[in-house]
Amino acid sequence: MKPPRFDYLAPTSVEEALGILARYGEDAKVLAGGQSLVPLLNFRLARPAHLVDLNEIPGLDGIRGDDGRLVIGAMTRQRAVETSALVRARCPLLAQALPHVGHVQIRNRGTIGGSLAHADPAAELPAVVAALDGQLVLRSSKGERVLSAEQFFASYFTTAAEPTELLVEVRLPEMPPGTGTAFMEVSRRHGDFALVAMAAAVTTDAAGVCTASALVAAGVGPTPVVVREAARALVGQRPTAEALEDIGRRVSAAVHPESDLHASSEYRKHLAGVLATRALAEAVQRTRRSAGHEVGDR
Amino acid sequence: MNERAIRVVVNGRSYERTVDVRKTLADFLRDDLELTGTHLGCEHGVCGACTVVVDGAAVRSCLLFAAQVNGHEIHTVEGLADGDRLNPLQEAFREHHGLQCGFCTPGFLMTLTCFLRECPDPTEAQIREAISGNLCRCTGYQNIVAAARAAAQALAGTS
Numbered sequence: 001m002k003p004p005r006f007d008y009l010a011p012t013s014v015e016e017a018l019g020i021l022a023r024y025g026e027d028a029k030v031l032a033g034g035q036s037l038v039p040l041l042n043f044r045l046a047r048p049a050h051l052v053d054l055n056e057i058p059g060l061d062g063i064r065g066d067d068g069r070l071v072i073g074a075m076t077r078q079r080a081v082e083t084s085a086l087v088r089a090r091c092p093l094l095a096q097a098l099p100h101v102g103h104v105q106i107r108n109r110g111t112i113g114g115s116l117a118h119a120d121p122a123a124e125l126p127a128v129v130a131a132l133d134g135q136l137v138l139r140s141s142k143g144e145r146v147l148s149a150e151q152f153f154a155s156y157f158t159t160a161a162e163p164t165e166l167l168v169e170v171r172l173p174e175m176p177p178g179t180g181t182a183f184m185e186v187s188r189r190h191g192d193f194a195l196v197a198m199a200a201a202v203t204t205d206a207a208g209v210c211t212a213s214a215l216v217a218a219g220v221g222p223t224p225v226v227v228r229e230a231a232r233a234l235v236g237q238r239p240t241a242e243a244l245e246d247i248g249r250r251v252s253a254a255v256h257p258e259s260d261l262h263a264s265s266e267y268r269k270h271l272a273g274v275l276a277t278r279a280l281a282e283a284v285q286r287t288r289r290s291a292g293h294e295v296g297d298r
Numbered sequence: 299m300n301e302r303a304i305r306v307v308v309n310g311r312s313y314e315r316t317v318d319v320r321k322t323l324a325d326f327l328r329d330d331l332e333l334t335g336t337h338l339g340c341e342h343g344v345c346g347a348c349t350v351v352v353d354g355a356a357v358r359s360c361l362l363f364a365a366q367v368n369g370h371e372i373h374t375v376e377g378l379a380d381g382d383r384l385n386p387l388q389e390a391f392r393e394h395h396g397l398q399c400g401f402c403t404p405g406f407l408m409t410l411t412c413f414l415r416e417c418p419d420p421t422e423a424q425i426r427e428a429i430s431g432n433l434c435r436c437t438g439y440q441n442i443v444a445a446a447r448a449a450a451q452a453l454a455g456t457s
Contacts, residue, residue, distance in 0.1 A: 001320045002341055008299050008319035008365055038361040039342035042322075051319075055366055079355070103431025105346065105409065108355040109362070190430050 003041035032114030074113025093181035122193040122219040131199035131216040153223035180286030196271040200279035220257035248277030304368040309377030326364035335375040346432030349405040375404035386452040396445030398436035
């Protein structure tokens with residue numbers, strides 16, 4: 001038997017799950033898609049006394065458009081989000097990022113909420129939620145609270161969620177007309193975690209002048225890194241090639257990644273700048289198409 | 299709970315068993331049902347050798363517990379051939395030398411079974427992306443891609 005001993009619990013309602021978490025606290029671990037947790041169990045790096053499987057709770061998955069935002073249930077499979085016409089139309093950045101998450105067999109089982117709650121600093125989805133100013137909805141037996149990405153992601157593999165809280169859904173506001181987005185990353189092999197990944201969103205007015213710009217990097221810090229000042233420097237400008245090169249230099253200067261066996265700090269800084277310039281350029285291309293019909297490419 | 303009684307349908311046949319909740323689906327298929335066609339390489343979701351189809355979707359059977367598939371439908375490599383008659387995908391693998399040692403082959407076959415259903419006329423780039431989650435340590439990827447393309451053509455001819 002690969003994993004250590006645990007007590008397996010399969011609640012059939014959110015209330016039942018919250019009751020279990022309230023009772024066992026840190027001794028319980030939530031099992032969503034299991035694509036990160038089960039390897040940790042198989043390596044015996046995680047040894048929870050109680051494993052709380054969410055897969056038998058109806059209603060924790062689903063994608064719906066709701067008053068200017070997209071609401072995605074935490075247990076929605078990544079592959080279902082990737083192939084959703086609603087997501088492509090209303091939140092293309094998410095559809096652009098998902099093909100970079102693992103492989104199709106992983107995304108068939110892996111969930112949106114599981115990836116966010118796992119909070120790997122090189123993961124794609126936390127950067128997307130941060131770039132879109134998304135909200136994360138946490139529920140416990142005591143009630144509900146709604147956090148921004150910056151409030152939710154605390155450090156490496158650490159979130160602001162208490163052991164008694166469950167991430168139940170993520171809310172992503174729709175982007176204004178004239179917005180284009182892009183997601184790019186460099187990894188050692190396709191499907192690996194990113195050395196550096198970059199999510200970009202740009203809004204331009206009818207004259208082609210940038211009115212809003214967001215850049216969020218993964219793999220360069222303990223949480224998704226919102227490169228706010230550098231992105232803001234584009235506002236009020238035409239996004240020419242020179243302007244985007246300048247933003248790239250600012251991004252490279254603004255991030256302070258650590259070195260590890262996969263890549264040096266210097267290389268990651270370089271990648272962050274290059275990816276920022278390229279992702280912005282692709283996002284700008286898409287602003288020209290976003291006012292009328294939606295583009296489903298990636 | 300430490301044990302769970304489950305009922306699963308594997309390759310069209312129904313099984314009822316009581317399983318240790320720690321037992322992975324891969325170990326359950328191999329040890330309890332003696333369906334040893336599903337192979338285990340890394341046992342942490344990287345190599346793809348253990349890929350099976352659960353409710354129509356290709357998944358890693360080393361990252362699922364048998365206790366979780368209660369009431370679900372599973373297809374493994376044993377369900378592909380009709381007796382001694384290989385199906386078109388298996389036939390294409392044989393024809394194009396898509397296997398050398400054969401260890402990774404069940405995972406590739408199950409991955410491609412789902413992929414060709416979703417994408418019946420794939421480009422080479424799409425095939426390469428589809429199999430990117432399966433490792434072949436004989437590195438016979440060229441022939442696997444050729445086999446996948448031939449299988450797509452064969453399947454298009456039969457439907």
